[in-house]
Every structure is written in C-alpha cells, then in structure tokens.
Amino acid sequence: MDVGRVSERLMGMQDEVWLRHANPWSVWSRVLTPLPSLALSIWGRASIGNGAWGAVVIVLVWIWLNPRVFAQPKTFNSWSSQGVLGERVWLRHRDKVAGHHKSVANALAIGSGLGLFPFAYGLLTYNPGLTCLGIVVISGGKMWFVDRMVWIWRDFEHMGGSLEDLTTPH
Structure with a gap:
C-alpha cells in the first residue's frame, strides 16, 4: 500500500487542487498551523470537555x-511550489525518479511518521x-x-x- 497515494485519494487531490496547493501560502500555512492547532484542540478536552472535539x-x-482556498501561483519558481510539483511527480511518475531519491524520500517519510508516536503519547x-x-x-x-x-x-x-505531464491523464 502506498500511503502517499491513499492520502492523495482521501484528500481528493485532483490536478487543479495540486496546482492551487503549489501556492506558497498554501504550503506554509499547511506547515505551520495543523499540528500545533490539533495539539491545542486535543489538549482542550481537559478544560472544555467534549467541546474540544469541535475544534x-x-x-x-x-x-x-x-x-483549495489559495489561487494557483503565477509562477512555480519558489522552493515550496517546486516541492509540491515534485511530490506530484513522486506520486504520478515514480518510475522516472532516480533510485537515490526514492531511498531518501522513503526514509524521510518513515522518519517523519515515527514522530506520530511521541506526538500521540504526548497528547x-x-x-x-x-x-x-x-x-x-x-x-x-516533512520539510526535509x-x-x-x-x-x-x-x-x-x-x-x-x-x-x-502532471496535469494530463497518465
């Protein structure tokens, strides 16, 4: 099972959504807000009880x-935009990705995933x-x-x- 492709399907990441996600505002707001916000929301159960689940x-x-909320960027020259496009290549054209990239990317995904254990236990x-x-x-x-x-x-x-090549049927 490819976790990236499963995640892509669950998120409904169609071509247009990927291009909008390449907006640096989308990338950086997605990096900076969800995990701390999720942690604060879950910790809120101690003070506001079940209302925390709404958060x-x-x-x-x-x-x-x-x-989906940010417009497609005018250019794809930023580091963050290229990271999103590279992830699309990773998911759609993995056969064209060099082996040294595959091994590092897989190791980074696993390493990042290991952070779920202290995160969940801490929560x-x-x-x-x-x-x-x-x-x-x-x-x-994830940033690496x-x-x-x-x-x-x-x-x-x-x-x-x-x-x-990223927006046409494969």
Whole structure:
C-alpha cells in the first residue's frame, strides 16, 4: 500500500487542487498551523470537555480546505511550489525518479511518521515535551521530504518533464 497515494485519494487531490496547493501560502500555512492547532484542540478536552472535539473537526476541515482556498501561483519558481510539483511527480511518475531519491524520500517519510508516536503519547498524557518532540520530528521530516521533492522536480524538468505531464491523464 502506498500511503502517499491513499492520502492523495482521501484528500481528493485532483490536478487543479495540486496546482492551487503549489501556492506558497498554501504550503506554509499547511506547515505551520495543523499540528500545533490539533495539539491545542486535543489538549482542550481537559478544560472544555467534549467541546474540544469541535475544534479538532475545525482543524481537520482546514487541512482538507487548505489546498483549495489559495489561487494557483503565477509562477512555480519558489522552493515550496517546486516541492509540491515534485511530490506530484513522486506520486504520478515514480518510475522516472532516480533510485537515490526514492531511498531518501522513503526514509524521510518513515522518519517523519515515527514522530506520530511521541506526538500521540504526548497528547494522551498532556505532556508538552513529547508533543513538541513529535511536532518537530513530523514537521522536520516533512520539510526535509519537501526539499527532496524539489530535487525530484528539478531532475524531472532536466529530463524534459513539464507541468503539463502532471496535469494530463497518465
């Protein structure tokens, strides 16, 4: 099972949504807000009880809406835009991705995923240190993964790939 492709389907990431998500505002607001907001929402159960789950739902809705609310960028020259395009290459044209990128990207995805353990345990036990550790591991791994996706995008372009290759049926 490919977690990236499952996630793409769950999020309903069609071509237009991917192009809108390449807007740096979408990328950076998605990096900076969901995990801390989710942590605060879940910790809110101690003070506001079950009402905290409403805040959790709001965060989850934001995660889904985020790639849709920003306009497609005028150019795709920014690091963050290229990271999104590289992720699209990763999901759609993995056969064209160099082996050294594949091994690093997979290791980064696993490393980032390991941050879920301290994050979840920290949330369960109201431990801010473990929760923050989880956020740092998840977010740090994801940012490093995005950086690798930039490399993948640039390699894809050097091989003659283009934006059109990402928005046409495969």
